[in-house]
Amino acid sequence: MTDVRTAPAPLPEALRLDEELTQTLHEEYVHLHRSPELSMQEHGTAAWIEARLDELGIEHERVGGTGVVGILRHPDATDGPVVAYRADTDALPMKEDSGVEYESTARGTLPDGTDVPVMHACGHDSHVAMAVTAARVLARNPETWHGTVVFVFQPGEETAAGARxxxxxxxxxxxxxxxxxxxxxxxxxxxxxxxxALGDAMCLADSFRVTFRGKGAHGSMPERAIDPILLASHAVTxxxxxxxxxIAPADKAVVTVGTFHAGMKENIIPDSAEIALNVRTPTPEVRDTVASAITRILHAEAQAxxxxxxxxxxxxxxxxTHNDEGTTRQVMAAIGAELGEDRxxxxxxxxxxxxxxxxxxAIDVPLVYWFLGGFAATDPAENPAxxxxxxxxxxxxxxxxxxxAALAGLLHFVGR
Structure with missing residues (x-):
């Protein structure tokens, strides 16, 4: 049996954020926002996290290259429940245009050597700042909990490389x-x-990089060519x-062609073209159907x-991303007791x-993963995506x- 609280209650007063903690949280978030790093290149972020864990006396080590795992054990006991809290750390190759005064001007290098602007366009800076603050609050108030909290600062979420x-x-x-x-x-x-969301909370996703080989020729002599741009265009359509x-109307899926690269000059038919696809599917069965259709279409268009x-x-x-229904309901009840059920x-x-x-x-335990609102408009469509x-x-x-929310979720498992 999992050792959890059965009667949800607000957080103990000792775990409330005072003015000093709140100011530190803000400052750390701004620092992280200004210091984004690309997937699996989060060396500075990992070092920063390790420094914060050192200050708190939390044991830690690097796992998975730029990943950091911090193990917060209760000082008075080695037994008790263990819960893991995950925060992802990587950023995206994008130029920020948010207008905030702490806007990122950082740059990075893609695996192919391309120099790109980098920004935290998916909120991972906030995830790290909130996790570090939750660790700080728990480390300073051991009388409010027992057991062990494992903080997993995971790199490479944007490329699906980090958890693996x-x-x-x-x-x-x-x-x-x-x-x-x-x-x-x-x-x-x-x-x-x-x-x-209960059960399957998010979709499966796959990316495909496709290279079409043709035969180059002068733009004035198309009869001598096998035009890969025309081929790729038919495939995209x-x-x-x-x-x-x-796909059955009751199911759902997304097939997006996100990149299309071919040619160097308007009067030269190139000998190759490359496209990249992003696919979202709700179940393994739909994933297999879509992947099979993609392969069939690509081969058929090349043959044509x-x-x-x-x-x-x-x-x-x-x-x-599958939320265990029973555990998720319990954790949401704990968070609702802290924030208000109406939220x-x-x-x-x-x-x-x-x-x-x-x-x-990987270890066959429940996952509970929730979404945190972060913008002004009540209609999500009016907020930046x-x-x-x-x-x-x-x-x-x-x-x-x-x-x-993080503290309420953690205390559901390790609270006294």
Whole structure:
């Protein structure tokens, strides 16, 4: 049996954020926002996290390259429940245009050597700041809890590489195994609101990189060419029919062609073209159907053009994000007792994707993952979306709400 509180109650007074803690939370968030790093390159962020854990006397080690696991053990006992809290750390190759005074001007280098602007366009800076603050509050108030809290600062969420890297590096052999993994993600919902989904909370996701090979020629002599741009264009159009004609209306899926690269000059037919696709599906069955259709269409269009077989690379595959229904209801009740039940909203499965589920699935324990509103408008469609240059959550009430939610969720397992 999991050792949890059965009667949800607000946080103890000792765990409230005072003015000093709140100011530190804000300052740390601004620092992280100004210091974004690309996936699996979070060296400065990891060092910063380690410094904060050192200040708190929390044991820690690097896991998975730029991942950090902090193990907060209660000072008076080595037994008791264990719960894990995950915060992702990476940023995106985007130029920020949010207008905040602490806007990022950082730059980074993609794996292919391209120099790019970098920003925290998905709120991972807030996730790290809130996790560090939750650790700080618990470390200073051991009388309010018992057991062990494992803080997993995970790199590479945006590429689905980070959770797998930590697991492959022996995460759950090097840290105590928890009875559950919990975490949260800031979204373009109203600040102060917590949203959650039961069961499958987010979609599976896969990316495909496709290279079409043709035959180059002068633009004035198309008869001598096998035009890969025409071939790729037909494929892009045909791919859009998968969701509307091969997926049942009761199911859902997204097939997006996000990049199309070909040629260097308008009067030269190139010998190759490259596209990249992003696919979101709700279940493994729909994932297989869509992947099979993509492969069939790409090969068929190449054959129709008299071109060689295309090169298809599948990468950035995200696992399921499945919230255990019973545990999620309990944790949401605990968070509702702290924030108010009117601020807790159940939502359907989201089309976004995450790799946090791999951390729980690897050891077959429940996952509880919820969404934290961070913007002013009550209609989410009016707020900046994740992965856009304008994405910069309100500092308040977003950050303190997130810390309170994190602490309430953790104390559901380790609270006295």
């Amino acid at each position: 890297a930590m697991l492959d590096d022996g995460l759950w052999d090097r840290a105590p195994r928890p009875v559950a993994v919990i975490g949260q993600h800031v979204m373009p919902a109203p600040a102060g609101v917590i949203a959650y 045909r791919l859009q029919g998968i969701v509307s004609r091969e 053009s008299g071109a060689p077989e295309p090169e298809i690379e599948r990468y950035n595959s995200f696992p399921r 807790i909203v159940e939502v359907p499965q989201m089309m976004g994707s995450e790799d946090v589920g791999a951390l729980a699935d 994740n992965h856009t240059p304008q994405f910069a959550p309100l500092i308040e009430p977003t950050l303190t709400t997130g810390v309170r």
